[in-house]
Amino acid sequence: MNHEIKGVAFDVDGTLYPNLFMYLYSIPFFLTHPVFVYHFRMVRKTIRTIRPLENVRNSQADLLSRSMGISREQAYNKIDTCIYNRWERCFRYMILYPWVKKLISLIRLKGLKTGILSDYPVDRKLSYFGLSREWDVAMSSEESGYLKPHPEPFLLLAERMNLPPEKILYIGNSYAHDIIGASGVGMRTAHLSWKRERKGADITFLWYKEIERYLSEKL
Numbered sequence: 001m002n003h004e005i006k007g008v009a010f011d012v013d014g015t016l017y018p019n020l021f022m023y024l025y026s027i028p029f030f031l032t033h034p035v036f037v038y039h040f041r042m043v044r045k046t047i048r049t050i051r052p053l054e055n056v057r058n059s060q061a062d063l064l065s066r067s068m069g070i071s072r073e074q075a076y077n078k079i080d081t082c083i084y085n086r087w088e089r090c091f092r093y094m095i096l097y098p099w100v101k102k103l104i105s106l107i108r109l110k111g112l113k114t115g116i117l118s119d120y121p122v123d124r125k126l127s128y129f130g131l132s133r134e135w136d137v138a139m140s141s142e143e144s145g146y147l148k149p150h151p152e153p154f155l156l157l158a159e160r161m162n163l164p165p166e167k168i169l170y171i172g173n174s175y176a177h178d179i180i181g182a183s184g185v186g187m188r189t190a191h192l193s194w195k196r197e198r199k200g201a202d203i204t205f206l207w208y209k210e211i212e213r214y215l216s217e218k219l
């Protein structure tokens, strides 16, 4: 079996930057929209359990409208304004993990393909991070009709990267969403976690330097 890695793809939140920073940077947003944030979190949790699903945005608007007792249109617009605009702007000055930018340029220098797969829209965040041009593919799971850990987002990522899943290393911080989802379609996985004893990912790491070392052994 050929174990060569031909592409590396990343989750965004909690993977390119520490999760703690997301919560810190989001505090003003959470404080000004507490009820909405509570309902939206429950909706995103529920939506991961539903199959078949036709469209993530429409279904989450349906669920939110029922949960908050507002019209479907109001719910859709609320999510659009709050999540896809206001909340995203909290990420303007986000500080990335050390070495992550260096690792990305190294991956590109080695001629590997690069990808981004997040459950949220990625374009604006990546431009805030100064990482707009680094990717062969940058996409949100929503484009596949499902969120992680469903196989659709990972399969669509592989298809767009034009690589079989086995040739892709997927890097993520969530065991339940990233590692289960990516390994489920046959990708190699790197789990960013303090809990090194946790089995299931091909590599569990805390510093991006470790990925650099892992990759140099696999190429």
Ligand SMILES: [Mg+2]
Pocket: 011, 012, 013, 014, 015, 172, 173, 174
């Ligand atoms: Mg994440």
